[in-house]
Amino acid sequence: MKKSAPLLLGLLTVIFIIAGCSKPDVWEMDQWYTQMSRYRDSDNKAFSIYVKTLEEEKIQKICDRYLEKFGDDNHYLQIHFYDDRSFTPDYSNGIFFTEAQADHMVARYFYNPFRDEKRLELLK
Numbered sequence: 001m002k003k004s005a006p007l008l009l010g011l012l013t014v015i016f017i018i019a020g021c022s023k024p025d026v027w028e029m030d031q032w033y034t035q036m037s038r039y040r041d042s043d044n045k046a047f048s049i050y051v052k053t054l055e056e057e058k059i060q061k062i063c064d065r066y067l068e069k070f071g072d073d074n075h076y077l078q079i080h081f082y083d084d085r086s087f088t089p090d091y092s093n094g095i096f097f098t099e100a101q102a103d104h105m106v107a108r109y110f111y112n113p114f115r116d117e118k119r120l121e122l123l124k
Contacts, residue, residue, distance in 0.1 A: 029065060032058050033081070039091040045070055046078040046095045050085040054106060056122055063109040063120055077111035083124070 032053045039046040047066065051059060063079060071077050078095065082088040087104035089097040097105070106124045111117070 029058075029062065033062055034085070036082075036085070036088045037091040039093075039095055040075070043076060044078060044095070045075045046091050047080070048088050048091045048097075049079060049081050050088045051081040051083065051106065054083065054124070056120075059107050059109075059122070060120055063118075066109075067111055067118070071111055071113065073113045075113065077109070077113075079109040080105055081107040081109075 032051065034050045034052070036048045036050055038048075047070075049062070051062070053059070059081060062081075066079055067077060080095075080097075082101065082104045083106045084104045087101045089101045107120065107122045109118075109120045111119075
């Protein structure tokens with residue numbers, strides 16, 4: 001009886017881990033992207049992100065994470081994804097990017113809280 005307790009505990013641990021694998025862990029998602037900068041004013045929240053994966057499913061999960069963490073009823077949410085870290089613009093002082101930086105934008109996400117509208121556009 002005493003020897004079966006660790007076995008049972010190990011089995012329950014494995015079941016718990018498998019059951020929790022449907023949603024990626026934060027550490028796993030952090031391998032997919034790097035947030036380079038953010039901007040906020042009275043109407044908007046915007047993020048420039050260097051994305052390391054171009055898989056639509058993973059980009060959508062990043063968007064869902066940002067919506068959950070930063071989305072609210074009073075601000076539009078914009079997330080711009082770039083494929084080159086050196087061409088990812090700094091949004092600290094506003095949502096501005098050069099034409100060369102725009103060439104490296106691979107996806108953009110927009111959330112309108114007033115209409116509950118969410119849109120992910122893959123550009124490449």
